[in-house]
Amino acid sequence: MTMEIYWTFLEYEDWTIYLAATEQGLNYVGISMDELNAGSAKRFKEYSLVEDDGKLAAYKEELLAYLKGERKEFMMRLDAGGTKFQQSVWQALKEIPYGETTTYSAIANQINNPKAVRAVGTAIGANPILIIVPCHRVIGKDGQLTGFRSGIPMKKALLALER
Structure with a gap:
């Protein structure tokens, strides 16, 4: 079964930050689509990246509030994997x-x-x-x-x- 990983990006000031999530939660924040792809390939046998700003809107909103100095803690669900x-x-x-x-x-x-x-x-x-x-x-x-x-x-x- 292919794992769908939803992604989008956030542009703020001089930064472009990529976000990705599974249905379980956020699983990537970084500055490179190559890193997102490499990490997904390590973690999932089969996956597809699906650009979907709507599925990541809440994550994007929290991150943007942090970058603007309006948020100090994050409430979002995470799906980081790892040992x-x-x-x-x-x-x-x-x-x-x-x-x-x-x-x-x-x-x-x-x-x-x-x-x-x-x-x-x-x-x-x-x-x-x-x-x-x-x-x-x-x-x-x-x-x-x-x-x-x-x-x-x-x-x-x-x-x-x-x-």
């Missing part, structure tokens, strides 16, 4: 308060796996739902902005938005 370890890391990311940052080692400690700092970094890098699962709030222990799938300028802009 049990990745899901634990992504859950820890969702617990980082708006406007605050944390470190990779703090996330490793939070999930009771303090030696897994590199694995935490890998799981964060695999997060398919940028912004909503706020991996931009994780910085290096020295305070430096570190890797972000959509680039350090976007990470910097998101952190500035939340200040």
